[in-house]
């Protein structure tokens with residue numbers, strides 16, 4: 001089993017003996033146990049196992065116990081801490097001083113003993129020492145013997161832990177670039193200072209020739225290949241060839257299917273290794289690159305001569321294959337590492353597959369009317385963004401899986417055979433557009449279901465500033481079939497289609513759909529199921545990545561309390577100032 005990072009829980013207490021400490025021991029330890037129980041029952045790691053907590057051996061009344069706890073937490077692979085207290089305790093004598101992991105404090109809102117006073121004192125210490133920490137405090141006074149966790153507190157506790165675990169899970173892993181810069185796309189210029197200093201990850205690189213070397217030398221598990229190939233041929237429906245006749249090569253399809261299946265196994269093995277390869281004498285290849293995310297350049301040096309990477313990218317980003325259901329592998333198209341990082345954030349916050357797309361076109365109501373005669377209505381009334389990747393994306397992006405009769409992307413452990421079949425039924429694989437992809441291969445086509453809550457995000461690098469992140473919550477929309485086909489025809493009917501409408505707030509770039517398109521910082525976006533903007537903001541603050549645009553309601557925004565010292569009226573400006581002051585987490 002993967003050695004996932006754990007949540008360290010620190011019960012903080014008033015150190016005075018002869019009555020005070022003794023009277024608080026049970027209540028304080030009990031708070032820690034209740035939070036641990038909450039986390040263990042509500043949160044899971046990507047492999048589906050419950051999140052693990054480590055509670056300090058004793059309550060912490062002073063520095064000696066704080067140090068002993070830090071030692072224990074290092075041993076136990078703790079990646080974030082939460083301090084809890086129902087009472088007054090001694091601020092800087094008890095806080096966790098580790099600057100390389102997230103911290104939060106839950107101060108019980110009681111009147112008998114002042115948990116809130118400790119919270120304020122300890123967070124003032126954090127502000128003064130320059131160690132970011134989140135504060136959690138219930139709105140309504142609770143009695144000392146009330147062991148319930150109020151809903152708002154529960155929400156904050158879960159927000160904090162989910163985001164902190166995302167930070168901790170990235171640390172020490174790798175982004176693997178398979179190939180290098182794709183067609184001059186800035187996001188595929190891999191920035192080791194971003195990955196290393198902000199995410200704590202290393203960059204690994206292999207040339208795309210490594211993929212063809214493994215195909216040529218049969219460096220993959222041949223038994224698994226036979227199973228994978230049979231499954232793909234049985235389950236993937238080949239659709240129409242949209243190429244002009246002189247660009248159709250039906251005699252090569254069989255060879256392409258074999259090749260792209262091998263690429264899929266090889267892409268995965270490059271990322272995470274495969275012990276089967278060692279059994280066949282390929283010990284080094286069996287190790288993999290420890291990659292939590294990867295990217296495949298594809299265009300153009302590979303696709304100009306060989307079958308494209310669309311099937312590989314689609315299958316790896318999907319939550320099932322010939323072996324059944326499983327966590328998705330995060331694999332960015334065009335080696336757009338910044339979109340890969342955006343997908344990774346979304347994935348770690350949700351444990352769900354992620355859609356990679358070009359943010360391709362703004363369709364205004366007038367343009368749709370002119371081209372198709374159709375009047376946009378409902379959520380699409382103000383126009384929509386055409387999200388369409390150049391040939392691949394996760395099959396979960398069909399939203400063919402259903403929860404309570406509604407389209408969704410499930411967590412992989414909840415996917416049923418019916419869900420998987422529905423996703424396959426919604427998808428066709430078309431011979432790739434030969435003008436773009438002279439080496440052939442197959443592209444993935446489906447239309448995403450409408451009325452699904454989604455969040456589109458993207459990290460961009462700005463010279464002189466560093467990374468920034470943009471976040472747009474919104475909904476998918478569907479169009480009548482004829483209108484949809486006309487619009488797809490104008491780009492490429494062989495590619496996956498998702499139509500997206502951001503939630504408009506009437507302010508800034510969210511005053512209309514066009515402005516959101518205009519403000520998008522690059523050609524790609526990472527699209528997650530659900531409205532997860534608030535969690536992305538919290539995660540970004542933990543990593544010190546300022547948010548340059550978002551449409552998340554302000555009451556949902558949750559950042560370290562230190563941010564308030566940088567201004568309270570202008571939250572966006574304060575975020576920039578705080579991120580600049582604290583600098584990257586591992587800088």
Ligand SMILES: C[C@H](O)[C@@H](O)[C@@H](O)C(=O)CO
Pocket residue numbers: 299334358389390436523524
């Ligand atoms: C096939 C084309 O080159 C596409 O790959 C291109 O338009 C992009 O996807 C750019 O992001």
Ligand SMILES: [Mn+2]
Pocket residue numbers: 333334357358389390523524
């Ligand atoms: Mn693209």
